[in-house]
Amino acid sequence: MSLAQYGFQKLVLLNSAGYSRAELPLDDSVSIIAPNNTGKTSLINALQFLLIIDRRLMDFGAHTVDNSRKFYFPDNSAYILLEVLLPTGMAVIGCVGKGLSHDYEYFAYQGSLDVEDYRLDNAKLVTQPKLIDRLLEQGKLAKIYQSSDLRALLYGNRQKQRSDDPDLTIFPLEFTSQASTYQRILTRTLRLDSLDSRQVKEYLLEIYKNELHDRSVNFKEEWDKSFADVNYDKSQYDSVSRNHARIIGMEQQQQDRKTLRGKIILWRPLIEQSLEKWEAYYRQKSQSIEADMVKQKVEWDEVEARQKTIYKDQAQTDFELKQHQTLEKRYEDLTVQFHFVKDIDQLTKQLDAIQAERDALVTRLNNAETQQNPNTIRRNIEKCNKEIILLQQQLASLDNNLYLQLQQTLSSESFDALTRLLAVQVLSLPVVSDGKVQLLNENRLRVFGQDLADCINGSNFDAAGLSIDLSALEPNLQIKTAAELRIEIEESQQQLYYWEELLATLEKLELEKARKAELDNQLKQQREDIKLYEELLTLRTMAAERQQSITDSKNRLQAFKDEEATLSVKRSRIEVDQQHLKDESERLKSRHKRIHIARQQRKDYEAPFNFLEQLPHLLCMDSALLEIDLLADQIEIYNQDCQDLRDLDKTIAEGLIHLHHDGISKFQVQDDQEQELQVLFNYTAQLKQEQAAIERKARSAVVQVAAILRDLRNSLETLKRRMSDFNNKINKRQLSDLKVFKIEPREEEAIVNAIRTLISTSEQVDSGSSFDLFDHNAVLDDKELNKAKDLLIDQGEKLGSLKVEHLFRLVFVIGKQNQSPAEFEDLDSAASNGTVLMAKLITGLAMLNQMQDPRKSIKTACYLDEAASLDQLNQRSLIETAAEFGFSLIFASPEPQITARYCVPIGTSNGKNFISRLNWQIIKPIEEVIP
Ligand SMILES: Nc1ncnc2c1ncn2[C@@H]1O[C@H](COP(=O)(O)OP(=O)(O)OP(=O)(O)O)[C@@H](O)[C@H]1O
Ligand SMILES: [Mg+2]
CATH class of the missing domain: 3.40.1140.10 (N-terminal domain of mukB)
Incomplete structure (x- = not known):
């Protein structure tokens, strides 16, 4: 060291x-x-x-x-x-x-x-x-x-x-x-x-972070963002296309609306002025008509009054005419009646003659008035005639009559009873063989007399159930001598003559009386005739005057008639004039009423009429002159225009709401509805261009989304390269007995392929070669593309977002000597404890070194x-x-x-x-x- x-x-x-x-x-x-x-x-x-x-x-x-x-x-x-x-x-x-x-x-x-x-x-x-x-x-x-x-x-x-x-x-x-x-x-x-391997992956991504354009891609958000505009524009395009006819209709409505606005703007001040003028005009015109009406009324009343007078005068004249005509008729009748009378003296003399005859007759009648009644006299004559007949019968049957027969045959008692019971005529009847009384058996008559005597009881006669008091009856027949009978007959005949004379006199008196009555009548008639004649004379005197009156009356009546005709004409004329005035007044009133109503119905004080000038409108080029006579019509037309405008406002607004409901929202960003409409109409007018624009947008949206994915894909490629470097680094020295030890990224094929599809589509689109939005192969309709998109959206949602880490998984490739390498997702299970420990340490140290x-x-x-x-x-x-x-x-x-x-x-x-x-x-x- x-x-x-x-x-x-x-x-x-x-x-x-x-x-x-x-x-x-x-x-x-x-x-x-x-x-x-x-x-x-x-x-x-x-x-x-x-x-x-x-x-x-x-x-x-x-x-x-x-x-x-x-x-x-x-x-x-x-x-x-x-x-x-x-x-x-x-x-x-x-x-x-x-x-x-x-x-x-x-x-x-x-x-x-x-x-x-x-x-x-x-x-x-x-x-x-x-x-x-x-x-x-x-x-x-x-x-x-x-x-x-x-x-x-x-x-x-x-x-x-x-x-x-x-x-x-x-x-x-x-x-x-x-x-x-x-x-x-x-x-x-x-x-x-x-x-563990999860951490290895996490750290490697951290280490290479700066080389990777690894961003957390919310694919759905990116897609929606890129296509938001396209989809929105497409939806707008579709909605507008769908509503094309409606929009064209609305464009016409908008045009009408602008025209109407122009018209209302032009007319509104004129209407205002004319309404002000109208009041004065109406007052003045009403007064003038009223005055004319009063004048007409006066004239009418005058005609009526004159007509009344005419009726009265007419009636009077008519009456007079009739009177004169009656008199004239009387005159004519009397003239005919007295046609043969010369003068009044003639009638007076006739009267005097009748008077004289009557006076003589009256004297005669007075004398006859003491005499008996003629009927009594007639009865007396009849009685006399009967007595004469009876006496002559007695004289004829003087020796052979029933009285004598009975007197000879019967007892005095029975005889007396029968003379009282039987009538004189019966007793007087002669008894002859062919006469009224015949003696058939004398003995039997005697027996009868005996029977009869048995029936006499005192003065009573009782027979056949009857009792007759004979004392009450006179004996009917006293038998006279012929001489006596002749004298009696003579006396009766004299009496009869007297009575007949008297009757003749009396019967003449009746005639006289009738004559008197007739004369009285004649007298009365004559007197009346005289009166009538005197009347005739009077009438005759007045004849000329009367004729004149008749003519005058007739003339007057004709004059009345003529005047009446004139009056009638005048009345008709007044009536026509009155009707004319009335009509005019009615017209004026109805016009005033119409104007009043129309004025009340004015809606132009409210919105939108109070700012109409500020709204889009077309200048109205009408020659707007408002004649007062046409005001009612004009204001009504004006009101109708206002109403039409409101209706149009409503219709257009409803149309717009309908369009909004149907999804057309693109133009709502405009400041107001008018602008919105204008922009909408412009858009509709150039649908073809819009279609092309959407097509372009869709293409660029695909390109945009693909660009983001391209970063992911490139990052994956970079990572793969870096991993290769990294493997070189850890493989510089052999690890334990391992022939191969590599940490390799394996693509998540579904996601990566989807990304590739999108990128290749974008490349095609970008080169402008095959896609036409509205063709069969439209970008938006591309099946492959949509499948890839759906998968990425789906995965993106599942994973929270798309990152490079989602595009691959790490596998540990381990190959022992003489064995073919195997891939392990979990490092711990890949080899023995010691080997795994080494592998982990080297991996960790290589990662630190890398940084x-x-x-x-x-x-x-x-x-x-x-x-x-x-x-x-x-x-x-x-x-x-x-x-x-x-x-x-x-x-x-x-x-x-x-x-x-x-x-x-x-x-x-x-x-x-x-x-x-x-x-x-x-x-x-x-x-x-x-x-
Ligand atoms: N962080 C800590 N807090 C508190 N006490 C701890 C902590 N770490 C270790 N100790 C304690 O220290 C002592 C030693 O534990 P440690 O794990 O260091 O031993 P070791 O020498 O590593 O043992 P081994 O060979 O079994 O791994 C244990 O008693 C443990 O409980
Ligand atoms: Mg320890």
Whole structure:
């Protein structure tokens, strides 16, 4: 060993880890010798406090770090000290306990490590509070360091060091950022048995980190990010294409809306002005119509009044005419009636004659009035005639009548009864053979007389159930003589004549009376005729005048009729005028009403009408003149326009909402809806170009994603190359009896192939050769590509992200002599304990070496417990390999390992472990000792 070799010189423990004092050489390989459970491992582990520094990375096996603190720093005079030769000279790095807390602090100084510096004259150790002063006394300028500062110091992180700090870099790493990885591997090399293949992979990746563009790729995120725009643009393109007809419709609506806005902007002030004018116009016009109506009414009333007067006069004239006509008719009738009358005298004389005849008749009648009643006289005449007939009969049957027959045959009593019972005519009847009474049997008549007498009871006659009082009856017939009868007949005839005379007189008197009545009538008639004639005379006198009146009346009536016709015409005209005014008034009112309603219905006071000018619109070029007559129409049209505009606003807004719902959101970033629409219409107009743009974007998205993957793939390739170098490094010397020992990365084929597919697609796309987005072979539709993408997304999600480490797994390729190499995922099962131990140590040391700056070589130490499990050949090989990598190998075993340069047994003194330099046994080859 050359003295000039930089690196660890010795480790010293004072009052620590059960050692009262331990001095261990580290400038070459060492074999620590002690029985089990003495303190070999604890001695080496003490280095962790100085080299690992970070408590989180320390590993004391079954012992916790806290317990270890107690173990290593029981009080404030416990020390762990390392002497190291650096290019800047010898330096000491130390760690001293702080007392009961078992805490510790770091210090360092330039100079060599002299144990005496830490011992007082009383052989006691210097306590921590006095350490710096003590060292200063000894000429050592020591300084206390915070653990992080010490770490910066040891791992050469100049940026974290103070400028006045000495250069105490023990681990000159190529990249100071790898310090913690180095520390971790270093910890492992102190405890090799726990190094496994997972850690090997982890450390290798750490070591080559700077050469790999290894980043954690969230593939899904990257894909989504790169394709977000494309997918979004494509979705927008699809939505717009789907809604093409609707959008074209909306464009027309927008055009209509702009036109309408222009129109409303033009008309709005005109409407305002005209509405103001209208009120005055309406008032003035209403008043004028009202005045005209009043005038018409007056005229109408006049006509009506005149008509009434005409009716009255007409009636009066009509009445008069009729009167005159009646008189005229009377006159004509009377003229006819008295056609043959010459003059009134003629009538007067006729009257006088009738009067005279009547007066004579009245006198005659008065004389006759004392006479009997003619009917009595007639009855008397009849009586006389009967008596005469009876008397003549008696005279004719004077000797042969029934009376006499009965008188001769019957008893006087029976005869008397019969004369009383039988009538004169019966008794007077003659009894002759062919007469009315015939005597058939005289005897029987006598018997009858006898029977009759039996029926007479006093004055009563009782027969046939009857009783007749005969005394009440006169005897009917007294038999007169012929002379008597003749005289009687004559007297009766005279009486009869008298009566007949008297009757004739009386009968004439009746006629006279009738004549008188007739004369009275004639007299009355004549008098009336005279009156009528006088009337005729009067009428005749008035005839001319009357005719004139009739003519006048007729004329007047005609005049009335004519006037009525005129009035009727006038009335009609007034009616027409009135109707006209009424209509005009109605029209005016209805117009006013319409205007009023339309005004009420105006909606242009609210949004959007109050800022319409600020909205896009097309200038309206209408010649806008508003005639007051057309105001109602115009304001209604205007209101309708406003309504239409609102409807359009609504329709367009709904259309837009529909488009939003259907996914068109690209244009929503615009400041307002109008701009959004405009941009949308522009977009729709150039769908073809948009299609091409999306195609370009999709291509570049593929390229972008592939670029990220390309980094991963390249990193994998780099790693594979580095691993090849690494294998060369560890294979410089044969390891144990192994023919082949390699650590090789094996690709995770599914992932790596997927990455390759994506990269090759990107290359194709980049060359612009085969893909056309909207063709069959569109990038977005490519099956292979999508499969690869899905796999990477899937794996990415499973693994959390895609990193180089996911692209491969490590296998240990081990080939024994005369055997074909085999691959092992787990190193522990690959070979025997000793071989595995070697393999692990070499791998670890190679990794540490890999991290060191090859230009600055500072030899440190590594530890192999249970060294006895290796044969001497392998031990030597290992010592040399370690030395090549810059490490002195420390073996620990109960037996001395003579392959090492130093054999250091652990002794005891006062119950404490003890190692003095005096116990060091330096083993040299014989040729070195005996040249
Ligand atoms: N970090 C620690 N904290 C507390 N005690 C410890 C620590 N390390 C070791 N010891 C104790 O120190 C004693 C020695 O143990 P150590 O492992 O050093 O022995 P060894 O010589 O290495 O034994 P072996 O040959 O069996 O490996 C043990 O009693 C152990 O419990
Ligand atoms: Mg041990």
